[in-house]
Structures are given as structure tokens and as C-alpha cells.
Amino acid sequence: MKLTKLILLFSLLCNISLLHALQQSSNPIGIAIHGGAGTIIKEKMTPEREKAYREKLTEALNAGYAILKQGGRSFDAVEAAIVIMEDSPLFNAGKGAVFTSDGTNELDASIMDGATVQAGAVSGIKHVKNPIRLARLVLEKSPHVMMVGAGAEAFAAKHGLERVSQYYFYTENRWKSLERAKSKGAARAGETSRKGSSDSDKLEFITREKGTVGAVALDRNGNLAAGTSTGGMTNKMFGRVGDSPIIGAGTYANNQTCAISATGQGEYFMRLLVAYDVHALMAYSNKTLQEAADEVILQKLEGLGGSGGIIAMDKAGNVAMPFNTKGMYRGYVDNSGRTIIKIYKDE
């Protein structure tokens, strides 16, 4: 009699976990990534280069999606996708980062966990191979949200994160971009131009190189996460911090609403708090993800004279990817497992 009861209890427990697993497996999952927004037009692209971008974006998406499909965390999926893009010279993040006016590489990254609303961010990183991993370390192993420069490097070293020399970040393309920018005298012109002023073409010399990378994801447990990584702007003054490592500007995630990663002219994104603003419009104005994302990018950013775009995902797995530039490297995997990659505006 006692044994029968035990068997009954065991079978009941089994059914509950099975039910839970079934329920979980029906929860939507999804991942979206970007590799930067800017003047990306078909006429200036070679078929080989376009193929390389599409393949690398697919690889990054697949890496993140594999984690989600196995029931892993969106936080891990975001990191995995970004690491692949950081390791590729195609993007302005990690290997392939642009040069500062000083001829150095200074990398920024941030990551946010929508479940706990905890965040980690780093800026001015010169010797860490994958800044997104350092951002995660700041979240998990420090009492802080943001660390910069030598202090952040020391923290990375202490925790055994893979470090590299500045030469690791050298790519011929990016060096030539710096030389072109310098020869245009952008350093001096740019410095005296005001943000959002009519000197916009001077500012353009230091902003035309795009390729910030980012990812947003939703896992089976309904947790959202977002991350962003960048080398900043070619010929930027050393010490400049853009929107990518600023929680609420370049990156934001909150299970209540959405996960966001941004790319574009960082200064405008910082002044507008672009990532948080999408959340706020959803939370306080009952906008849908698409409505909120469009309002922030196509109306507010555009209205202020800024350019760029975002990738956004809500708790139902819906994706929005508005941008006001010629193109944005972007892609997502939907709940059915279908991978979509896009580069140009009309695609």
C-alpha cells in the first residue's frame, strides 16, 4: 500500500515536470543581431564582401540560437553571438575596431540581463580580446555597473580574461580609414563643431565608419537580454565614450517590456536615452514594440538630426529593427527557427 502511494506520487511528479517542460518548449524564443548601421549601399558592395557579411551574421545568429534552443539563457546567447562578431575583422568591434585620433584602439561594450535588470559595461578597453566578456564580468564579479580604462583592464587581468596587445586589433582597412579621416583635417574641425549643429559634415568625418555589433534575445524562461560592443568612431578623440557602454542609451533589457541594442551616432543616442526610451514608451504609453521603436528612431532621432538604428525584441519574441540610414547589417531567427539576414534598406 505504501509502495503504491510512492509510485503514484512519483508518477505525479514526473507528469508535473513533463508538463512544465512541454509548457516551456512552447514558450517563444528568439534572437536578433546587428553589425552596424550606416551608408551601406549595394552599388558599393562587392558580391564577395556581401557574402562574407551574410555568412558571419548567420554564424553569430546560429551560435546564439543553439543556446536558446537547448533551453539556455538569453544572456549567454547574446554573449555568444557578440563574441563571434567581435572576433571577425568585418565589424567595428573587437578585432576590426576603428582607430582613435591617437592611433590606438579603445573598445566599449555593455550587457544587460532583463530578468534581474542588472548590467555590466566597460569603456576605453585596449587589451581585452572580447570586451563583451569583460562587461559580463563586471556584472557578475564586481559591485559596479561600469568600469573604464586601466581599472577595468586590471579587473580583467585579475579574473584571467584573455588579454591581447594593441597589435591584435590592427587591420589595414581601419588604419587607412584613420589616415583618410586625418588627411581631411577632421580632428581639428570635428573638435570645434557642436553636437547637432550645422557642422554636421565635419562631424561626419569622424562618424562614417560603422560596424558596432549587438544582440538581443529571449529564452524559454521568458528572460530577455541585450548586449552591444564597439570600437567607436574612426579618429575619435581618445577618451571619448559613446552610447554602446551606456545602459539606457546603447543597451537596455527588462523582462517587463523589451531588449534593445543600438548602433549609430552615439552622441544622439546618449542625449535621447534611445534604448530606455523604447522601454518607457512601452511601459508608460502602452505602445507596441514596433510603435515604440519606430517613434524613437524615425521621429525622435531623425528630428534631432541623428542617424542610426536599433534591434529590439519584446517578451513575446516580436522583432523590430528600425533605422534611418542607407543600410544596417541585421538578422534574426524567429520562433520557427527560420534565419533572416538583411543588409540594405529595401530588403
Added chain:
Amino acid sequence: MKLTKLILLFSLLCNISLLHALQQSSNPIGIAIHGGAGTIIKEKMTPEREKAYREKLTEALNAGYAILKQGGRSFDAVEAAIVIMEDSPLFNAGKGAVFTSDGTNELDASIMDGATVQAGAVSGIKHVKNPIRLARLVLEKSPHVMMVGAGAEAFAAKHGLERVSQYYFYTENRWKSLERAKSKGAARAGETSRKGSSDSDKLEFITREKGTVGAVALDRNGNLAAGTSTGGMTNKMFGRVGDSPIIGAGTYANNQTCAISATGQGEYFMRLLVAYDVHALMAYSNKTLQEAADEVILQKLEGLGGSGGIIAMDKAGNVAMPFNTKGMYRGYVDNSGRTIIKIYKDE
């Protein structure tokens, strides 16, 4: 006949400018400041020390208010009030800044102009006497919003801003605080504790020193401005960036709604985007300044386990100053010119 017409026209024009001046002089003006929130209780305060705080807060308010009364910009009033508090060893900003775990002083500041929604911010500053002036310089003379460390220092030097050695920031009190924090082994304990985790008393060792300063103001032209300056947390890991230099977290101003400056446990303010959130609740949820400010500090910040406060001013000159600590050094001048200074909770 022609002369009569001219005289008529002249007198008309005179009346119009007089009317404009009269109208302007009836526009509300106001300024509010804070000198940090924390465990400030009457029992631990000497009468001399309390008097010194009240006098310095009054001096800072008067400096800012004088500018507003003469028709000057809120942006200038905010800077003037903060410079006075930076120059006083009473506050954890400028002279009187706390020490990092490395024994250095690293200062942060930011300023925002509500009329243009332009902003300037600096972090990790070691040799600039008044970081708020450098934040302003970033806004006015660089294409960037935020600059940190050596790059920001070089920018300051280039523009002739007053620079000082690290010894300038030394005060015996703050050094003793560092020694006390270190002897408690806070460096190691704090580093492994998670933000918002139950390790809150470990975190406390590096956050108990308060004294961030800030100001918000409204001028005759209806323009709002906000600024914040800090030395951060005693025994903080060097390289840590708090909320004070983060636009949307520690500082925000927008003529559409309000101007905000925050003080408290920076990490919570960054995760909550405290300053921008007050704006968002007013803009999207039609909350009043007081309602929005209270919701963010007394509900959201409190709910996440963080502590601190804000000063807030709306376009009508209304003031809100919620905080969830024992006290907050604070004060304001209202439209009638009356100066109010408060320190403790029940005051």
C-alpha cells in the same frame, strides 16, 4: 507727418520690448541644490559642522540665484552653484573628494542644457580643479557627450582649464575614511558581492561616504538645466564609473518636462535610469513632478533595494526632493527669493 509716423513706430516698439521685459520678469525662476544623501542624523552632527553645511549650501544657492535674477541662463546658475560646492571640502566633489581603493581621487561630473537637450560629461578626472567646468567644455567645445581619463585631461589642458595635482584633493577626513574601509577588508568583500544581492552590508563599506553635489535651475526664458559632480565612493575600485556622469541616470534636463540631479548608490541609479525616468513618467504618464519623482525614488529605487535621492524642478519652477535615506543636504530658492535649507528627514 513722416516724423509723427516714425515716433509712433518707435513708441510702439518701445512698448513691445517693455511688455516683453515685463512678461519675462514675471516668468518663474528657481534653483535647487543637493550636497549628497545618506546616513545624516542630528545626533552625530556637531552644531559647528551643521552650521558650516548650511552656510555653504546658502552660498551656493545665492550664487546661482543671483545669475537667474539678473536674467542669466539656468545653465550658468547650475555651474556656479556646483563650483562653490566643489571648492568646499565639506562635499564629496572637487576638493573633498573621497579616495579610490588605489588611494587616488577620480572625479566625475555632468551637465545638461534642457533647451537644446545637449549634454557634457566626464569621468575618472584626476587633475582638473572643477570637473563641472570640464563637463561644460565637453558640451561646448567637443563633438562628444562624454570623455574619460587621460583623454579628457588632455582636452582640459588644451583648453586651458585650471589643473591641479592629486594633492589638491587630499583631505584628512577622506583619507581616514579610506583607511577605515580598507581595514574592514571591504575591497575584497565588496568586489565579489553582487549588485542588489544580499551582500548589501559588504557593499555598504564602499558606499557609506556621501556628498555628491548637484543643482537644477529654471531661468526667465523658461530654460531648465541640471548638473552633478562627485568623487564617487570611498574605496571604490579605480576605473569605476557611477551614475553622476551618466546622462539619464544622475543628470537630465529637458525643457519639455524637468531637470534632475541625483545622489546615492550610483549602480542602482544607472540600472533604473533614475533621472530620465522622472522625465518619462511626466512626458508619457502625465504625472506631476512630485508624483514622478516620488514614484522613482520611493517606489522603484526602494523596491530594488537602493538608497539615495534626487532634486527635481519642472518648467513652472516647482521643486521636488524625495530621498529614502536618513538625510540629504538640500536647499532651494523659490520664485519670491526665499532660501530654504534642509538636512534631516523630518525637517
